[in-house]
Amino acid sequence: MAARTRYAPDRGLTARMTATMFLLGLVFVAFIAAIIGIGAASHASDAVIVLFAVFLGGGAAIGSLFYSDKIALRTAGAKEVTPQQAPELHGIVDRLCALADMPKPRVAIANTDMPNAFATGRNADKAVLCVTTGLLRRLNPDELEGVISHEMSHVAHKDVQVMTIASFLAIMAAVLIRIAFYSELFGGRGRGRGNQNVFVVMAAIMLVSIVVYAISFLLIRLLSRYRELAADRSGALLTGQPSALKSALVKVSGEIARIPSKDLRAAEPLNAFFFAPALSLQGASLSRIFSTHPPLERRLEELDKVQRQLGGAS
Amino acid sequence: MGFLDTLLGRTKPVQPKLDDLFALPSAAITLEAGAGFKPTGSGSVCFRPVEGRSFADVQKDVTELLNVSSGQEGGLPIEVTKDNYGFTWLVSSRMSDQLDALVTDLHAVNTALVDNGFGPQLLCTLVAFRDDEERRLAHVYLFKRGTFYPFAPTTGEHRDNALELQVKGVVGDDLKFEPDLGRWFPVWGAPGM
Numbered sequence: 001m002a003a004r005t006r007y008a009p010d011r012g013l014t015a016r017m018t019a020t021m022f023l024l025g026l027v028f029v030a031f032i033a034a035i036i037g038i039g040a041a042s043h044a045s046d047a048v049i050v051l052f053a054v055f056l057g058g059g060a061a062i063g064s065l066f067y068s069d070k071i072a073l074r075t076a077g078a079k080e081v082t083p084q085q086a087p088e089l090h091g092i093v094d095r096l097c098a099l100a101d102m103p104k105p106r107v108a109i110a111n112t113d114m115p116n117a118f119a120t121g122r123n124a125d126k127a128v129l130c131v132t133t134g135l136l137r138r139l140n141p142d143e144l145e146g147v148i149s150h151e152m153s154h155v156a157h158k159d160v161q162v163m164t165i166a167s168f169l170a171i172m173a174a175v176l177i178r179i180a181f182y183s184e185l186f187g188g189r190g191r192g193r194g195n196q197n198v199f200v201v202m203a204a205i206m207l208v209s210i211v212v213y214a215i216s217f218l219l220i221r222l223l224s225r226y227r228e229l230a231a232d233r234s235g236a237l238l239t240g241q242p243s244a245l246k247s248a249l250v251k252v253s254g255e256i257a258r259i260p261s262k263d264l265r266a267a268e269p270l271n272a273f274f275f276a277p278a279l280s281l282q283g284a285s286l287s288r289i290f291s292t293h294p295p296l297e298r299r300l301e302e303l304d305k306v307q308r309q310l311g312g313a314s
Numbered sequence: 315m316g317f318l319d320t321l322l323g324r325t326k327p328v329q330p331k332l333d334d335l336f337a338l339p340s341a342a343i344t345l346e347a348g349a350g351f352k353p354t355g356s357g358s359v360c361f362r363p364v365e366g367r368s369f370a371d372v373q374k375d376v377t378e379l380l381n382v383s384s385g386q387e388g389g390l391p392i393e394v395t396k397d398n399y400g401f402t403w404l405v406s407s408r409m410s411d412q413l414d415a416l417v418t419d420l421h422a423v424n425t426a427l428v429d430n431g432f433g434p435q436l437l438c439t440l441v442a443f444r445d446d447e448e449r450r451l452a453h454v455y456l457f458k459r460g461t462f463y464p465f466a467p468t469t470g471e472h473r474d475n476a477l478e479l480q481v482k483g484v485v486g487d488d489l490k491f492e493p494d495l496g497r498w499f500p501v502w503g504a505p506g507m
Contacts (some may be wrong), residue, residue, distance in 0.1 A: 013323075017322055100328060101328045
C-alpha cells in the first residue's frame with residue numbers, strides 16, 4: 001500500500017544497528033563472565049571491588065543521564081528563549097511537534113558563531129532543543145526546519161538514554177582499570193603470603209578491562225553513527241524535504257571546516273550531541289572509526305534514498 | 315511509537331485521525347447559542363508538502379476534485395496558499411450556513427491525501443467563526459491527536475486567551491478538546507480568517 005512504501009524503514013540500517021547493540025550486549029556478558037571467572041579463581045573479596053565499580057559506573061551513567069540537559073546547556077552557554085523572543089523558531093518547532101505528535105521541548109539559543117544544533121534531555125517531556133546563533137544566521141527556514149527535525153528525531157528515538165546505557169559498559173570497564181591500576185601501585189593488601197596472587201588477579205582484571213574498554217568504545221562510536229543516520233532519515237521523512245536537510249548538512253559541514261582548529265577542539269567534548277561533528281578535516285583517515293557521526297558523503301547518500309522513496313509513484 | 319521502533323531508531327510516521335471533524339456542525343450550534351459565534355463559511359486544510367513530482371501531482375488532483383464539486387454547487391474555487399513556514403493551505407469558501415458541506419469538503423481533501431499515502435503530511439484543519447463584535451475565532455483540528463483547540467487572534471500577534479478558554483468551556487462537551495495547552499500553537503496569518 002502507498003503509505004507503507006513511502007515511509008518504510010531502512011532495513012539495512014536497522015539490521016546494522018541491531019547487530020551493533022547485540023555485540024555490545026555480548027561484550028558486556030563476556031566481561032561479567034571474565035570478572036567472575038577471575039574472582040572465582042582467586043580471592044572472594046575481589047568481588048567487592050567489582051561490585052564497587054559496577055555501582056560507581058552505574059551511578060555515573062544515571063547521573064549523566066539525569067543532568068544531561070543542564071550540563072549540555074551550561075557547557076554550550078545556551079539560554080532558553082520564549083515564543084515572544086524567537087517567534088519563527090518556536091513556530092517551526094510547534095509545527096514539527098504537531099506533525100510528529102510529540103510534546104514540545106524547551107527551546108534555547110546559544111550565542112556562538114559556529115553553526116550547530118543539539119537536543120538533549122532524558123525523555124521527551126524533559127527535552128531541550130538548542131540552536132546556535134551561527135546556525136540561525138546561515139540557514140534559510142527550510143534548512144533550519146530540517147536540522148530541527150533531525151534533532152527532534154533524536155529525542156523521539158530516545159538517543160540520550162540508548163547511548164548512556166551503551167556507554168555504561170565502557171564506563172564500568174574504565175573504572176575497573178583505574179581501581180586495578182591504583183591497587184597495584186599501592187599494593188597495600190595481602191602483603192606477604194598472598195601478595196603474588198593479588199598481583200596476578202589485579203593484572204588480569206586490568207587486562208580484561210582494557211580490552212573491553214577498547215572494543216566497547218569502537219562499538220559505541222559505530223552505534224552513534226547509525227543513530228545519526230536514523231535521525232537524518234526520520235527527520236527528512238517528517239518534513240518531506242530531504243534536499244533541505246542535505247543543503248543544511250553541506251552548509252554546516254563546510255562552515256565548520258573553515259573554523260580554526262583551536263575553537264573546534266573546545267567544542268569537541270559535545271560532539272556526540274551536535275548535528276555535525278566539530279572536527280577539522282585534516283587527519284580524517286584513521287579518525288573515521290572514532291567518529292560519532294558518519295562522513296558527509298554517506299549522510300547525503302542516505303538522504304538521496306529518502307528522496308527517491310518519497311518521490312516514488314504511489 | 316513502539317519500544318522496538320524507539321530502540322532501533324525507526325520513527326513510524328503518525329497517521330491522521332479524520333473523522334472527529336464531523337462533530338463540528340453540531341458543536342457550532344452550541345457555540346452560537348452559548349457564545350454568539352457564527353461560522354463564516356471558510357475552512358482550510360494545512361499540510362507540509364513533500365518535494366518531488368509525486369506529491370505535486372496528488373495536490374493538483376485533489377485541488378481539481380474539490381473545484382469540480384464546489385463548482386457544481388455554485389461555490390467559490392479552492393484557494394491554494396503557502397505560509398512562511400513552507401506549509402500549504404487549501405482554503406474552501408462556502409456560504410456561511412453551509413457548515414455541513416464545508417466539513418464534507420475538508421474531509422474529502424484529507425481523505426484524498428491519505429489515500430495517496432501522504433497522510434503523515436497533514437498538520438491541521440481550521441474552520442473560521444466570527445461574532446457580532448467582529449471578533450475572530452477559529453477551531454483548529456489537530457490531525458495527529460484527533461483533538462480541537464480554539465484560536466482567537468486579536469490585532470498583530472496577540473491572542474485572546476480568556477476567550478479561548480471561555481469557548482472551551484462552552485463547547486467542551488461537544489468537541490474533543492486538546493488537554494495539553496502546550497499544543498495549542500498559534501497559527502498567525504492563517505488564510506481564511
